[in-house]
Amino acid sequence: MIFGAFARKKFNTLVLAAIAALGLAVQPASAQDFRDNLSDVETNPAAQDAAAAVGEDTSLTAEETVTDTSGFDYYGPEMILGEPTASDEDIWASMTFQPQYTDNGEYALWMHDALLLPIITVISLFVLGLLLWVIAKYRRKANPVPSKTSHNTLIEVIWTVVPVIILVVIAVPSITLLARQYQSPPEDAITIKANGYQWYWGYEYPDNGGFEVISNMMPEEDAIAAGLPPQLAVDNRMVVPVGVPLRIQTFGADVIHAFGIPSLWFKLDAVPGRINEKMLTINEPGIYYGQCMELCGARHGYMPIAIEARPLAEFNEWVQTQPGGMTRAQIEAQAASEAAAEDAASASAEAEDAADAEDEAEGEAEAEADTAEADAA
Template structure:
């Protein structure tokens, strides 16, 4: 033990004796001091630690906030056959490409091919052409039916490549990391940047879901809560077999493979509840492991995090990680001031660590 650490321990002992004497003289104010301590926030500065406040209250969204789910055919036949409304920038671009480029192109080509078939059937049948044509080549037609498909593919390729690049964009360094673990047959959501706790999500019984006004076979007991408008580094992992994490209304699908971690960036546009399912055949109860994401504003997300066992906001995690570096820096500085020349270098290293934290 160096001299600085020893001196600090002696000073701490003296401070405790003074505080004990003061507390005996201030007994009438004990109740008031205790009440104030309960309301104080946690802080780590110059070795002082005060009590952490109670976690903010949190209420989950009700069925009125459902934004992403399949549409029954008896409610809207066209919507039941089409893509769900999109709530991410990538999803909106992909839906635009489908509706504005692919569908019109498919429709025009189908009508054109149908016209050619009917024209050939009626114009060049046996009754209309008793003497068949002996033409074997037509240069113009061969050039046309080669060039036009190439142009069509080029028109499709430009937005397709942009969409692929957008879907696999690398998350920024400050993205919130959440890991979705696929189990047989349920999901577990691990919040790696918020204390490392895991939320286990199972399908809610049908009767219970109906009582709460939630869709059967999609509602779950514990939703995956995420922040709105914040980049999320969503990782997937298969704990036993291959699963697939898919949310149609967020244009998100990523396989969960045993022994390998996959990741993609997800940014949700607006608060709400978004449903999905495992999209890879994973066993007997593959159809009974739905996904429910509840997107909340960042302050409400932080409130939910603090309501979970071991949950901490990123600010709390950073403060906790920086505390040892600050303490080491102070210990090294004390040793250097006491004349320990070997501790000077240690003090500099600790100062750099504290600044980095």
């Protein structure tokens, strides 16, 4: 009886814990837990703004949620290129890869569709046919006297050489794709840092003034009203230039996250205490959706990623609408102006030093002349 009471008590505790965990899991990402994120809010001004916004009334319209007060014209639903497909819309598209919009993604998609899928299909059909043939030919009625054959050199050579050839054919493009994914970004690549928080993203632009954009999941009703996919739409997208090499850096502010966008063939872990880096070049303007791809807590499923790729001129226009945002040309002009001012100040200081030295030399010469006259007198 004592054991039964103990077991019932433990069972009730587990049930209550499961209900509490379920309650946390179903809360939307906009309901951030201030106690969990207190350290972030205290140390990160951008996080303070995001936390303050959470506690405010979210009765904004969908259009106000998508666009900020800068007046910048963000892309609408018609520009969505990278998003998952529901099975009731297209059963085949829901089971395969999303359309790819990077060179690496297109290469990987070709490798899957033109190489791996045919090889897998042929091998599967061959093995199935061979199995059916063996079942039919060597059943008991058709083969009352079992074969005593123990080996066949030709068959053994064939089933050794053919798989080796198949593996080599697969290995060459696989290694090529692996090497392409680890290609280092060029020196002039634009750096964007994706910071993972529980449970939202922050995007820093160190090459454009160092400002940070905080991105939270948009409330489902607002996303649907705006024609955007629920649980993928966000209030502030990560805006990037199209056709330009990007140096994406990831960092985990609290636990391990992962920055992943399937339609861009991009995934990079965000680990606390270290910065990971990978190159990304997007081929077409549009909106691309992804999600955190590393289990990071109760609301892991509520921290989507939305990238808006714009032509470089429009990206620079957007940068200038952000607090402290500057284009590279402006930063270079400012640096050149500061360097010129430093050079002018240095030249002026050198001229003053030269004038002081000349005055000092004249004074010494006059003193020597006076001394000589005094000695002569």
